[in-house]
Amino acid sequence: MKEQTYILENCNSFEPVHIFECGQCFRWNKEDDESYTGVFKNNVLNVKKENGKIIFKGICDGNIEEICKDYFDLDTNYEEIKSTLSKIDKYLETSIQYGSGIRILNQDLWETIISFIISANNNIPRIKGIIERISKKYGEKIIYNEKEYYTFPNMYKLGEASVEDLRALGLGFRDKRIYETTKMFLNKEITLEELEKEQNIDILREKLMTLSGVGGKVADCIMLFSLKKFSVFPIDVWVRRVMNELYIKEPDENKVSKALIQNLAKEKYKDLAGLAQQYLFYWKRDA
DNA sequence: GCGCAGGGGGTCG
DNA sequence: CGACCCCCTGCG
Numbered sequence: 001m002k003e004q005t006y007i008l009e010n011c012n013s014f015e016p017v018h019i020f021e022c023g024q025c026f027r028w029n030k031e032d033d034e035s036y037t038g039v040f041k042n043n044v045l046n047v048k049k050e051n052g053k054i055i056f057k058g059i060c061d062g063n064i065e066e067i068c069k070d071y072f073d074l075d076t077n078y079e080e081i082k083s084t085l086s087k088i089d090k091y092l093e094t095s096i097q098y099g100s101g102i103r104i105l106n107q108d109l110w111e112t113i114i115s116f117i118i119s120a121n122n123n124i125p126r127i128k129g130i131i132e133r134i135s136k137k138y139g140e141k142i143i144y145n146e147k148e149y150y151t152f153p154n155m156y157k158l159g160e161a162s163v164e165d166l167r168a169l170g171l172g173f174r175d176k177r178i179y180e181t182t183k184m185f186l187n188k189e190i191t192l193e194e195l196e197k198e199q200n201i202d203i204l205r206e207k208l209m210t211l212s213g214v215g216g217k218v219a220d221c222i223m224l225f226s227l228k229k230f231s232v233f234p235i236d237v238w239v240r241r242v243m244n245e246l247y248i249k250e251p252d253e254n255k256v257s258k259a260l261i262q263n264l265a266k267e268k269y270k271d272l273a274g275l276a277q278q279y280l281f282y283w284k285r286d287a
Numbered sequence: 288g289c290g291c292a293g294g295g296g297g298t299c300g
Numbered sequence: 301c302g303a304c305c306c307c308c309t310g311c312g
Contacts, residue, residue, distance in 0.1 A: 023296070116296085117297095117298095119296055119297080120295095120296080120297040120298060121294095121295060121296085121297050121298075121304075121305090122295060122296075122297085122305095122306090122307090123294080123295045123296080123307080123308065123309090124295090124296075125307080125308055125309085126295080126306075126307050126308060127296085129307075129308090130307090167305085170305085170306065170307070171305080171306090172304075172305025172306050172307090173298095173303090173304045173305050173306090174298095174304095174305080175305085177298080177299095212298090212299095213297090213298065213299090214298085215297060215298050215299080216297090216298095217296075217297060217298090218296090218297070218298080221296080234296085236296040236297080237295090237296070237297095238296070239296090281296090285296095289312105290311105290312090291310105291311090291312085292309105292310095292311090292312100293308105293309090293310090293311105294307105294308095294309090295306105295307100295308090295309105297304105298303105298304095299302105299303095299304095300301105300302100300303095
């Protein structure tokens with residue numbers, strides 16, 4: 001495959017560091033020149049912001065412009081979203097200024113399911129390492145700029161791994177969960193297609209939660225980061241901390257129930273709660 | 288430098 | 301509600 005280039009101009013809502021460091025993805029790494037290189041589907045891409053232009057360059061399985069438009073969700077109007085959210089309160093206004101270039105990626109459902117099962121009780125450097133090792137062992141190799149990259153394995157390839165194989169890759173207690181979830185898909189107890197077409201969020205959430213290793217938080221991340229359900233509001237320790245600090249002000253944040261935070265988020269942010277979560281999370285986690 | 292404790296984007300029983 | 305694998309990080 002040949003290298004392709006696509007340049008995006010006049011985009012005020014696109015900042016590589018915001019997009020790749022806001023916690024939605026695990027396979028993008030910063031280069032020495034501040035650009036980011038990552039693998040998604042069968043593509044290896046480098047993304048660089050220079051003089052206000054976004055330069056996409058890499059090896060793509062198809063037309064680079066179409067692939068970028070889809071993956072970076074370039075047809076969604078973030079100016080409008082940010083304007084709506086900024087009017088809600090001063091916290092959101094500040095956080096949006098801080099993370100003005102955040103975009104929610106259109107990530108592959110299968111990869112997102114497995115990645116967020118791995119994320120449970122884990123930290124980002126280790127999550128990235130595990131996913132890299134899985135890809136290296138079960139994915140396809142792509143050479144770009146004389147470096148080796150590996151695609152994330154499909155369910156059939158990952159299905160070749162035993163629980164012991166997974167344990168050897170450093171998954172820890174998540175080995176069994178990944179093994180079981182993969183088997184559920186291979187046995188067609190559940191399909192990616194039925195998840196992709198399900199529009200009812202509550203039903204979708206329940207279906208996802210039948211998977212081993214998928215609880216409420218992971219299900220919400222999958223819906224937000226892969227299925228474009230902008231209204232869902234994943235609550236992790238950071239988001240709980242922020243919401244308590246800003247609005248609830250309970251001395252012991254652990255006493256604040258998830259339900260209370262969910263209701264608050266829905267009431268304040270409505271159908272854009274998931275995006276509000278990203279701005280707040282990125283803002284307060286860095287602080 | 289290196290060794291060691293502490294803890295981490297939650298889920299499950 | 302406690303256990304859970306194992307790196308990764310930060311301190312001594």
